[in-house]
Amino acid sequence: MIEYTPPVEDYRFLLNDVLDFEAAMADMGKDIDADLAAAVLEEAGKLCAQTLAPINREGDEEGSRLVDGAVRTPPGFADAYREFVAGGWAALSGDPEWGGQGLPFILQLWLDEMMSAANLSFGLFPGLTRGAAEAIADHATEELKATYLPRMVSGEWTGAMALTESGAGTDLALLKTKAVDAGDGSFAVTGQKIFISSGDHDFGGNIVHLVLARLPDAPAGVKGISLFLVPKFLPDADGEFTIRNTMSVGALEKKMGIHAQPTCVMNYDEATGWLVGEPHRGLAAMFTMMNAERLMVGIQGLGIAGAAYQQAAAYARERLQGRSADGARSPVAIIEHADVRRMLLNVRAFVEAGRALAGWTALQLDRAHGHADPQERAKADGLVALLTPVVKAAFTDFGFEGAVEAQQVFGGHGYIREWGMEQYVRDARIAQIYEGTNGVQAMDLVGRKLSMAGGKVAEEFFDLIAADLEADAQTDAAAPVAQRTATALGLLREATAGLQGAEVNALGAAAHDYLRLFALVSFGWMWTRMAAAAAGGDTLFHKSKVEMAHYFATRVLPQTEGLAASISEGEGPIMAMDAEAF
Amino acid sequence: MIEYTPPVEDYRFLLNDVLDFEAAMADMGKDIDADLAAAVLEEAGKLCAQTLAPINREGDEEGSRLVDGAVRTPPGFADAYREFVAGGWAALSGDPEWGGQGLPFILQLWLDEMMSAANLSFGLFPGLTRGAAEAIADHATEELKATYLPRMVSGEWTGAMALTESGAGTDLALLKTKAVDAGDGSFAVTGQKIFISSGDHDFGGNIVHLVLARLPDAPAGVKGISLFLVPKFLPDADGEFTIRNTMSVGALEKKMGIHAQPTCVMNYDEATGWLVGEPHRGLAAMFTMMNAERLMVGIQGLGIAGAAYQQAAAYARERLQGRSADGARSPVAIIEHADVRRMLLNVRAFVEAGRALAGWTALQLDRAHGHADPQERAKADGLVALLTPVVKAAFTDFGFEGAVEAQQVFGGHGYIREWGMEQYVRDARIAQIYEGTNGVQAMDLVGRKLSMAGGKVAEEFFDLIAADLEADAQTDAAAPVAQRTATALGLLREATAGLQGAEVNALGAAAHDYLRLFALVSFGWMWTRMAAAAAGGDTLFHKSKVEMAHYFATRVLPQTEGLAASISEGEGPIMAMDAEAF
The missing domain is CATH 2.40.110.20 (Butyryl-CoA Dehydrogenase, subunit A; domain 2)
Structure with missing residues (x-):
């Protein structure tokens, strides 16, 4: 059986030390302490680990079937769903007016992460229900x-x-x-x-x-x-x-x-x-659903990559092959080999930054719904709108790539079904496609989102990053990460300026690379904040956060150079060829 | 049914205008004209398109089964194999001493490309037979x-x-x-x-x-x-x-x-x-098999990406969605959308450069076996040894990524089995793993291969590229491609120098990115040569070759900057973290 360990320690760190959850809630007039929030996530994690993860492999093998015109889900799914509903998990972030618990969206998004990690097929049932309920709440009689709504919010x-x-x-x-x-x-x-x-x-x-x-x-x-x-x-x-x-x-x-x-x-x-x-x-009503769903789909990529990372790291610590770097010991655990580490670090560099950025975005969504000041609500709403295509597309692209890299750590065993790694890859792949393909997301970002408020929303987001980088650069452990991210932010600002007023084809030619550049800068920002927050601690957890931040800054962030160079070439190289020559 | 069009026009172009096949053969004292070679490929292509491609989808659905301890292959496979053998295709490049036709290895490798494109599962049967026969020929009594050997070379x-x-x-x-x-x-x-x-x-x-x-x-x-x-x-x-x-x-x-x-x-x-x-x-004997197999496995990545590209391009020309860039027409074929083009161009930028580089490498293998001058043989042998891990790993990495991008062009339909795109992705994935994972290939390159002859083999290869770039820069259409490739070659030389005498972990930390950098420079070299060769022609084929070369140089080659920057960081960021912190 494939085990899943909910990343509760990480959630606690983010709530307490990085995202300042209690202050954010207090600012909205809500009194929820971080311990309670973490306890909720811990309980949710148990359900994911103990009920949803164990039926994931068989769910893949058996599949849902059509029997006499009715769907029969795989063994254990119906019971698990009923347990999920009975535990109140379907109603976690639901509107109290309809029986929901009204807990912050940040908890919902991280619950979604754990559900996706444990069992993506399962997680879609409550996920789609929430989206549909939201559209009904906003638009129906x-x-x-x-x-x-009462029976949808409860999950019945x-x-x-x-x-x-x-x-x-x-x-x-x-x-x-x-x-x-x-x-x-x-x-x-x-x-x-x-x-x-x-x-x-x-x-x-x-x-x-x-x-x-x-x-x-x-x-x-x-x-x-x-x-x-x-x-x-x-x-x-x-x-x-x-x-x-x-x-x-x-x-x-x-x-x-x-x-x-x-x-x-x-x-x-x-x-x-x-x-x-x-x-x-109808399209306006549909977009209510779609926007919430798009964040959730991004989180699916994050969840699967996180689960795949766990399996690969555990395997790499146990699998014995090859010789130690000094030649003295053989066989050694493959975690000693630099290239195996590289693969694991790549996946984790995305997962932990993604988890932080998802949390930050979810807090903005909470503000957009719950803040007393309409100006604050509008500002937060703009940021969520800006980040939504980034979370959807970048998280599912990096998530898929992460699942593939984690699979690679297993060598031949990664290709064999029983190990479960290839299922992560196959499952993760859909998230790049549905709820608007990632190409559509990228066009949404460079088209609609960059031009919001005449470009001011993006500009304010970049200013916010710049201010954080400057502040965190005062912490030694975070300084090099902040500096490199600031350089990458410069490339992003330049690329953004280059797209102002651009025609459709110029936007389309830049869209994919621009979104990836945007995401990498955002991850760098989160790694800077995490490095600064972890700098005080001397546990292995804190030490490895700082090391991860340095890995990201030195080995992942350089991609931004090529992306910026590619974007600067404009539409010419892409539009030149005759359609019939393809 | 999924149609496959053998890339015979491309083979002709490469044989005649890029790789100067006849001169290369003549230099080895062989009199084979390019028309004959192309005709052989055309016939082989018919078999692939008409016999192997049509049984590929059902082969995936049915799979091979174990019945009473014996394997039963899917419908049509046994008949197709017998047809393949009866046509003499198994013996194409086999040693005439054992009944083979002794045709150049370049034809074998391109036949392998078409077989992999049409039906990878099938292609493995003759491929492994050839590898085993080679080991027997080199080492057995x-x-x-x-x-x-007679019955293995014939394919019986x-x-x-x-x-x-x-x-x-x-x-x-x-x-x-x-x-x-x-x-x-x-x-x-x-x-x-x-x-x-x-x-x-x-x-x-x-x-x-x-x-x-x-x-x-x-x-x-x-x-x-x-x-x-x-x-x-x-x-x-x-x-x-x-x-x-x-x-x-x-x-x-x-x-x-x-x-x-x-x-x-x-x-x-x-x-x-x-x-x-x-x-x-036994290991020495096994490596005889492995080396030939590794080139073949690289070609598998190429073949699948090429097939996936064909499907995606055809789909993009037919699928109607969205509005033209000027807003005047709707719906339009999605080939008009810049981001769809980007995906297709990416795949093709690899496929056509890979096809050329495979051909060039195969010609070196022909020289290594068939040239009269032992010094020329040794030189060619060194180049093949250098390129083997690059072809194996880079072709299968880019091949997999290409299959994924081609699948993405189909949107939701790409995720549905009947369209066949997801099979390409699943099939292509194995080639990154077997015959030595791509991580092992990268270590082979930076460890064993870069240090061959004290680094001289790599240096000579880079000099060879530099000389070609300089010559081709005289052709206007190729000049910008040559210049950008020369810049990337500079980064590659610098990275190579940085790895001289490096310890195991430093090599391992660089290996993956270095191999990718090496491959991109090699592709740039091939695109330069193709652009120069196509510059004279005014057909759509020639025009699009030049456009593709420009696309590659402007939109793909910039990746080399990030890779070089990442390599220069050394092993520190990768080796820092405690094994238990993963």
């Missing part, structure tokens, strides 16, 4: 909210998002599913959707689909799309949800990974649904 | 050669290499399989081997295992390992191979990919075998 019912069609993925303007007014306040929804995660399951309870469709009078394009709530079960005369809606699972997608997760082809055949939000304004 | 019989044990992978010193002299010239071999590709199959004919084992009086460590030829079928009194040897398939490994390839756990139970080479000198 009071009646729909009262009917659906689950949610699914039905957006993609075979001809309409990134470009939703092309979608064809139709909705017709039934005259009784409901609509009849007809069409086929693909890639629908958690579209069906055997956990019991209702499954609430949010379906994008067109009304008969809809204008063409994205301005003619509406959002509908289409539940698997409809209420009968007594208000019990016993009537099967006319929607069905056409097939389960056969995928590279996340085999335990039932990714459905869904057919809606005049299925009964209700409008969520205004007619033709 | 005349009797063993006469008995086994296949070969397998049985090296790895569960506790002995990279470090063969740890292996435990034993061989005891049977007193009749044969040995009784007993032990268990894992990860044995092509260990068994249902193609008919004998299967010749080369097994590493220890004799009873063997010294400990790698100097006590001997190599044995252990055939599945032993000769009866009439010299017919009808007697089943006491070896069996214990299990098939369940793997991430290459499902059609039967990767066996093999049990040898006092199996009859014969010594190949001197007692205790």
Whole structure:
């Protein structure tokens, strides 16, 4: 069995010494101490380690199956889900108005990290439910909210998002599913959707689909799309949800990974649904879901890379091969070999910086929702908007690369299924694709996000980093990390200036490399802060934080030079070739 | 069905305009014209496209199975193999002394590229057979050669290499399989081997295992390992191979990919075998196999990336999503989007440079075997030895990354099995691991290979590149590519100088990044040569070669800056952390 150790020590360090959680909460008028927060994470970690991790491998081998039109999840999944709900974990960050516990989003995001590390296929069920509930809370009628939200927030019912069609993925303007007014306040929804995660399951309870469709009078394009709530079960005369809606699972997608997760082809055949939000304004409602989901998907990359790192580090400490550097001992644990260390350090350099940056971003989201001052809320909201594509794309890119490097540490055993390393790679791969491919994220960053408030949001973020670097450079252990990060920040500012007012192709040509540059600078910022925070301590934990920061600054951060150089070349080299020459 | 188009036009270009194939052959006293060579490749390509590619997807779904102790390969594999042998393709580059056609190795390597592109699992059967035959030819007795080689060179019989044990992978010193002299010239071999590709199959004919084992009086460590030829079928009194040897398939490994390839756990139970080479000198014989195999494995990465590129480019030309850059047209083929182009160009920048570099290296191998002048042979041999770890590791790393990028072009469809893109990723992954992990290759490069002839081999290679760059800089279209490559070559020379006399950990800390830097410079060299060669032509083919060279120089080559900076940091950041802190 593959063991998973929740990174609780790291969470404590971040809460107490790096992110100053209590002060951040107090600033929002909330009195939550860091010990309580860590205790919540520790309990959540136990569930992930003891209940979710043990069913992950078999979940991959067995997969979800379609039996007589209904999804059967792998052994243990339904029980685990019920345990998850009974423990109140589905409701952790949910709105108290609907029965949620209202705990800060930073705890939710780190719970998501642990769930993804333990069992990504499982984590998608509550994750998608939260996204759907959020869209309903923000856009649906009071009646729909009262009917659906209490049972979705508790996790008793689950949610699914039905957006993609075979001809309409990134470009939703092309979608064809139709909705017709039934005259009784409901609509009849007809069409086929693909890639629908958690579209069906055997956990019991209702499954609430949010379906994008067109009304008969809809204008063409994205301005003619509406959002509908289409539940698997409809209420009968007594208000019990016993009537099967006319929607069905056409097939389960056969995928590279996340085999335990039932990714459905869904057919809606005049299925009964209700409008969520205004007619033709479905995209706005959908983006409510998407933004929260995108942060969560980024965290999936982080979670898997963290789990893969743990396995690889443990293996490297135990696996005996080769000779010590001085030639005196043989065989030695492969952790002694520099190139094995390099692989492990690479993964960890991302994981721990990512965990910190996720925490910082989540605190901004908490501020955006909970701060008393509207200006502070708006500022935090801008920062979350800026960071969302970075977290989504960079965390899933580095997360996938990290899973691959951790797999490499195992040599041939990494390629064999029973060791579990190749599952991490296959599972991590989806996160680079869904909820908007990483290319779409990069375009969102350089297009929409950099131009927010005329570029001021990005500028303020860079100023904030610069101020932290300057402050932390006073600490000896952090100074070299701060200096190198400041140099990289200079490259990022220059690249940002170069994109002001750029045309679409120039933005597209820069987007991928720019996002990666942005992420590396942000990681450098977090490593600087962690090095400064750890500098006082003399435990192995603190010492290794400082060493990791130096590793990042010297061996990872230099990538920024090539990225900046590449970005400066502009669109020419990319747009030159004729389409037919590809 | 997934179509594969053999890159025959590219081969022609390389043979005629870049590598000057006819002159190279003439210099070795061989009279083979480039048209004939291209015609051979064209015919080989037809077999790959029409016979091997069509059974690749089903091969992945069905996999090889173990039925009553015998391997059953997927539908079509046995027939395809017999067709392959009947067409003489197994014997293409084989020694005429044993019935081979003796065609140049450059044709063999490009045939390998097409086989890997069409069906990697299939390509391993003839590939391993060639490696085993080479070891037998170089080290076995005349009797063993006469008995086994004719039928192995023709492909009637296949070969397998049985090296790895569960506790002995990279470090063969740890292996435990034993061989005891049977007193009749044969040995009784007993032990268990894992990860044995092509260990068994249902193609008919004998299967010749080369097994590493220890004799009873063997010294400990790698100097006590001997190599044995252990055939599945032993000769009866009439010299017919009808007697089943006491070896069996214990299990098939369940793997991430290459499902059609039967990767066996093999049990040898006092199996009859014969010594190949001197007692205790098995490692030397094994390295004969390994070196040829390593080039071939590099080519596997190239082949898969090339195939994945073709699919992705075709998809990008057809898939309609989003708006044109000027906003006027919607939806447009995604090939219009800069970030999609970037992904495709990245893959192609590697594939075409890799194809050229593979051809150049193969020509050196031809010289090393076939040139009349022993000094020329030795020089070519040194270059092949230098390039072998680079081709193996860099081609499989870039090949895997290329398969991932090509998959990304497909969005969600790339994650779905039926499209075939995720199979490329899973199949390509193994090539980074087997025949010596890429970490081992990098250590081989910085350790053994850079110090050959006191560093002169590497120096001569760099001088050769520098001379070509200078010459090609005279061609306008190639000049900027040559200049940028020259700058990168400067970084490579500097890094090389920094590694002279370095200790093991310093070498290990640099190895990975150094190999990648070395590869990028080599690709830049090939792009310069291709740009210069294509500069005269005005076809779309020639024009796009020049554009690709510029893309590589401006958007890929800048990575060398970060790599050089990272290498210059030395071992400190990697070796600092305590093993227990990982």
